[in-house]
Amino acid sequence: MSAKETVVPTMPLSALHPGDQAILAGIHTDPALHQRLLALGFRSGKVVQVIRRASFGGPLQVRIGATDILLRITEAEQITVQQQ
Amino acid sequence: MKRIALLGMPNTGKSTLFNRITGGAARVGNWPGVTVELLSGKILLSGDMVEIIDLPGIYDLHGFSEDEQVVRHFLHDNVPDLAIVVLNATQIERQLSLLLQLKQLELNMVVLLNMADEAKKFGITIDAEKMAESLDLPIFLLSAKYGTGYAPALEAVTRALCYPTPGMAEHLRAQLEQDEHIESEMTRILRHAVQTPARLSDSRTDRIDRLLLHPWLGLPIFFGIMYLLFQGIFLLGQPLQGGVNEALGWLREAAVEPLLAPLPDLLRGLLLDGVYNGIATVAAFVPIIVLFFLFMATVEDTGYLSRAAFLMDVLMARMGLDGRSFVMLLMGFGCNVPALMGTRVMRSPGLRLLSMLVIPFSLCSARLQVFVFVSAALFSPQAAPLALFSLYLVSFAAAILTALLFKGRFPNNEPFVLELPPYRFPTARQMWLRGWHEVTHFLTRASKFIVAGVVLVWLLTHLPTSAAPASADSLAGIIGGWLHPLFAPLGINEQLTIALIFGFVAKEIVIGSLAVIYGLSGDALSAALGQQLDWVQAYSFMLFTLIYTPCLSALATLRSESRRAGFTLLTLGWSLALAWLVSFTFYQGARALGI
Numbered sequence: 001m002s003a004k005e006t007v008v009p010t011m012p013l014s015a016l017h018p019g020d021q022a023i024l025a026g027i028h029t030d031p032a033l034h035q036r037l038l039a040l041g042f043r044s045g046k047v048v049q050v051i052r053r054a055s056f057g058g059p060l061q062v063r064i065g066a067t068d069i070l071l072r073i074t075e076a077e078q079i080t081v082q083q084q
Numbered sequence: 085m086k087r088i089a090l091l092g093m094p095n096t097g098k099s100t101l102f103n104r105i106t107g108g109a110a111r112v113g114n115w116p117g118v119t120v121e122l123l124s125g126k127i128l129l130s131g132d133m134v135e136i137i138d139l140p141g142i143y144d145l146h147g148f149s150e151d152e153q154v155v156r157h158f159l160h161d162n163v164p165d166l167a168i169v170v171l172n173a174t175q176i177e178r179q180l181s182l183l184l185q186l187k188q189l190e191l192n193m194v195v196l197l198n199m200a201d202e203a204k205k206f207g208i209t210i211d212a213e214k215m216a217e218s219l220d221l222p223i224f225l226l227s228a229k230y231g232t233g234y235a236p237a238l239e240a241v242t243r244a245l246c247y248p249t250p251g252m253a254e255h256l257r258a259q260l261e262q263d264e265h266i267e268s269e270m271t272r273i274l275r276h277a278v279q280t281p282a283r284l285s286d287s288r289t290d291r292i293d294r295l296l297l298h299p300w301l302g303l304p305i306f307f308g309i310m311y312l313l314f315q316g317i318f319l320l321g322q323p324l325q326g327g328v329n330e331a332l333g334w335l336r337e338a339a340v341e342p343l344l345a346p347l348p349d350l351l352r353g354l355l356l357d358g359v360y361n362g363i364a365t366v367a368a369f370v371p372i373i374v375l376f377f378l379f380m381a382t383v384e385d386t387g388y389l390s391r392a393a394f395l396m397d398v399l400m401a402r403m404g405l406d407g408r409s410f411v412m413l414l415m416g417f418g419c420n421v422p423a424l425m426g427t428r429v430m431r432s433p434g435l436r437l438l439s440m441l442v443i444p445f446s447l448c449s450a451r452l453q454v455f456v457f458v459s460a461a462l463f464s465p466q467a468a469p470l471a472l473f474s475l476y477l478v479s480f481a482a483a484i485l486t487a488l489l490f491k492g493r494f495p496n497n498e499p500f501v502l503e504l505p506p507y508r509f510p511t512a513r514q515m516w517l518r519g520w521h522e523v524t525h526f527l528t529r530a531s532k533f534i535v536a537g538v539v540l541v542w543l544l545t546h547l548p549t550s551a552a553p554a555s556a557d558s559l560a561g562i563i564g565g566w567l568h569p570l571f572a573p574l575g576i577n578e579q580l581t582i583a584l585i586f587g588f589v590a591k592e593i594v595i596g597s598l599a600v601i602y603g604l605s606g607d608a609l610s611a612a613l614g615q616q617l618d619w620v621q622a623y624s625f626m627l628f629t630l631i632y633t634p635c636l637s638a639l640a641t642l643r644s645e646s647r648r649a650g651f652t653l654l655t656l657g658w659s660l661a662l663a664w665l666v667s668f669t670f671y672q673g674a675r676a677l678g679i
């Protein structure tokens with residue numbers, strides 16, 4: 001059990017600030033949402049950018065490729081990223 | 085007849101394309117294996133009639149959403165002779181996965197890369213020939229919005245229809261699970277045929293969003309836009325509504341009355357005051373419905389609805405709703421019926437039902453007429469607008485209370501993940517087709533209901549024939565007498581009780597029926613009400629009118645949209661109970677305070 005830790009630590013997508021870019025590391029949601037996120041372009045290795053966050057802890061707007069997606073913080077907490 | 089299925093992801097302009105190909109002559113139909121209704125249209129292709137079915141937009145053939153299952157079941161039980169797959173050229177990177185999934189089904193396929201105009205603006209170049217070569221499928225670039233690139237695509241469709249219909253492999257599902265294969269093929273084809281700039285140009289959408297989704301200005305701008313929308317619907321709609329009423333009144337005097345003159349009195353009265361007035365009531369709704377949907381379609385097609393959802397989501401989440409529910413609640417202030425129909429954009433049944441439960445509390449334009457009349461009769465010119473404003477607050481409070489009470493019963497299991505499309509300007513044709521479709525849909529359903537309701541009201545007020553119309557001896561009067569013990573604690577007298585029964589059919593009838601009951605109209609009626617009632621009784625009557633259910637056509641819409649009789653009864657029962665409780669508390673409370 002001496003698997004090496006990855007050098008760059010992962011963090012939840014919800015922790016990014018507007019304007020931050022990161023690389024998608026993993027999706028830890030239930031299978032149905034996982035499928036949906038995959039189809040929306042969430043694949044590990046892809047670059048994701050947080051465009052803005054709504055006031056009072058509202059949803060996030062993120063951009064992957066040419067697609068903009070809104071998701072709540074609860075969903076963003078289940079997605080991990082590595083900051084570049 | 086050969087059958088073509090239209091497939092693609094949401095936001096690909098698939099429906100625009102469908103409307104363009106079929107010219108908007110679509111009908112709603114049921115299909116084997118599928119529980120929802122699908123739109124289909126017939127067109128003439130090189131001498132043969134062909135049926136085109138518009139399947140719901142899906143992200144993924146493996147998906148578990150309702151739409152994704154619908155598409156899977158449809159393809160399984162109704163193998164089309166040809167599948168037209170519509171992809172958004174600007175998002176080709178991720179949309180290719182759906183195409184490859186569909187390709188595995190070995191359907192007869194033609195691929196259309198839509199929004200070629202937008203892709204060009206983004207600097208995305210797609211070599212359709214190279215892509216067609218690597219996919220071994222016919223591929224065409226076009227723009228459904230501007231109608232370019234159609235001719236070669238339709239030619240290919242005609243040609244492809246000559247091929248024999250392929251059989252569908254039984255183990256559809258097993259075949260669909262080859263994700264990894266799909267992923268590697270996607271990369272191969274994308275590398276081969278598509279060039280995307282590293283960073284998309286800073287588009288107009290980003291600049292508009294910087295203002296409209298501004299952390300502080302976003303919400304005020306949103307409310308401003310909503311306010312303008314209602315003003316627009318009212319300013320344009322009410323003269324049109326008046327015009328329709330006048331035209332139908334003229335038609336009645338000029339043609340219908342002379343035509344029915346030879347009939348016996350009772351039958352003539354039934355046809356004129358029952359059936360004809362019933363149809364006129366429905367027809368008067370039409371201008372508002374058309375305008376409402378034209379405005380809705382504009383807001384929706386521009387992509388602003390998703391922005392509104394972004395802004396309001398955090399507040400609505402507390403009530404078990406989401407951003408889209410709030411937009412529909414606001415739309416309900418115009419008319420509840422289209423707002424109820426608008427909940428179709430929601431996929432989670434719990435979320436959709438909870439939204440449908442709260443929308444009927446929106447103070448619609450029909451109820452506004454009643455409140456304007458009654459508050460003008462009972463309140464001073466200074467107090468009347470305040471009374472009216474307080475009713476709007478009650479309307480919001482009833483919706484919030486209902487959502488909070490029932491959110492446990494209608495769990496919203498849908499994660500809020502929504503695509504944010506770039507702003508687009510809908511074409512006039514797109515909006516017209518949309519409005520027309522909704523109106524025909526509304527008319528066919530609501531007309532039967534309202535006509536039946538009005539006929540019933542007429543019979544109640546005119547039977548038995550020995551009683552004077554709408555008197556205490558008529559059936560309506562007798563029912564009013566029975567219900568009186570229930571309404572007396574609310575300060576609502578027998579005449580107002582009868583008006584409430586009519587208001588059940590449509591709030592537009594309330595003032596008219598009071599006119600019949602009192603045998604007075606206009607100012608004389610106001611004076612009579614002012615003499616007979618005090619403001620506490622009148623306000624209690626308005627509270628009950630606001631809460632106790634919008635109208636028969638809203639109920640019919642609830643029934644047909646939810647497809648659940650039990651839910652419709654719950655809505656009805658809850659709103660009646662809440663109305664009674666609120667009026668009772670207000671009336672008895674005011675009296676206890678000595679007012």
